[in-house]
Amino acid sequence: MDVNYQCHLCSHNEVESLEHLFRDCLFATRIWAGSHLGIRAAIHHDMTFQDWIINWISFIHKMSNSDDLIISLLCCIWVIWSARTNAALGDNSISLTGAILIYEEVVARILNAKIIPSRSFDYPARNDDLSNSLKFLQSGNRCKFYGSAYRCDQTCIFVDAAWRDDKITGLGWCVKYQNGSSQSFYKQGLPSLSPDQAEAVAILEALKWASKEKILHVVIYSDCLQLLSQILDLAKPSLNTRLLVADILYLCCLFHCVSFCFIPMKRNKMAHMLAQKAINL
Numbered sequence: 372m373d374v375n376y377q378c379h380l381c382s383h384n385e386v387e388s389l390e391h392l393f394r395d396c397l398f399a400t401r402i403w404a405g406s407h408l409g410i411r412a413a414i415h416h417d418m419t420f421q422d423w424i425i426n427w428i429s430f431i432h433k434m435s436n437s438d439d440l441i442i443s444l445l446c447c448i449w450v451i452w453s454a455r456t457n458a459a460l461g462d463n464s465i466s467l468t469g470a471i472l473i474y475e476e477v478v479a480r481i482l483n484a485k486i487i488p489s490r491s492f493d494y495p496a497r498n499d500d501l502s503n504s505l506k507f508l509q510s511g512n513r514c515k516f517y518g519s520a521y522r523c524d525q526t527c528i529f530v531d532a533a534w535r536d537d538k539i540t541g542l543g544w545c546v547k548y549q550n551g552s553s554q555s556f557y558k559q560g561l562p563s564l565s566p567d568q569a570e571a572v573a574i575l576e577a578l579k580w581a582s583k584e585k586i587l588h589v590v591i592y593s594d595c596l597q598l599l600s601q602i603l604d605l606a607k608p609s610l611n612t613r614l615l616v617a618d619i620l621y622l623c624c625l626f627h628c629v630s631f632c633f634i635p636m637k638r639n640k641m642a643h644m645l646a647q648k649a650i651n652l
């Protein structure tokens with residue numbers, strides 16, 4: 372029988388040892404770094420995997436939220452193993468962002484807690500003429516579709532975020548259904564580093580909500596031109612937003628159709644009010 376001993380998750384022709392698969396492989400290092408533990412796995416080359424994991428468990432045990440962190444640690448191992456198994460069985464669609472989203476979902480389900488955006492994705496650099504793109508966006512055109520062509524049963528979601536100097540972030544989104552009814556949502560987000568980052572978190576939350584509600588045709592309205600131009604691939608994402616933009620694009624795959632539209636701030640009042648309400652919770 373022909374057995375492949377090489378790592379299935381990276382293209383470095385490394386032998387698939389416990390140490391490589393679960394710790395040293397590029398895929399594994401990014402899962403650990405992107406997890407709630409934020410472990411820099413790449414700097415422990417001289418230890419066996421067994422010693423390494425025992426060290427981390429004893430370290431985590433001293434912390435106040437050790438139970439939650441142990442669950443995170445186990446989920447990291449599980450998600451690496453499950454990606455490896457799928458890859459070994461011939462699945463070519465293994466993605467790091469996908470693996471991290473699965474990890475987050477599993478941790479959240481276990482802890483019954485809200486999902487925390489993680490950090491690990493390489494976004495390709497883009498070079499476009501920003502000024503032309505922004506004019507196009509400002510013209511109010513329906514800008515870009517992900518998925519199939521425009522359908523008249525799209526649900527409109529007006530999104531906004533509020534941000535304070537102490538990094539507190541309020542998220543608000545107002546949903547308008549085709550039958551004329553509407554719903555409003557607001558919540559506090561995790562602390563954000565900038566207003567742009569807060570806007571990106573708000574869009575991400577609105578998309579996650581829509582996906583959970585099984586709404587498949589969505590138009591997202593935002594008054595953050597800079598962020599929209601990044602999502603629509605018209606401008607290079609900033610350091611603060613690129614990981615969130617990547618996650619937004621990844622989430623778009625869950626829908627039949629998502630389009631993003633610019634809306635002037637004065638016409639986005641409802642979402643704005645909701646975000647302000649959330650920040651003062």
Ligand SMILES: [Zn+2]
Binds near residue numbers: 378382385397
């Ligand atoms: Zn590898």
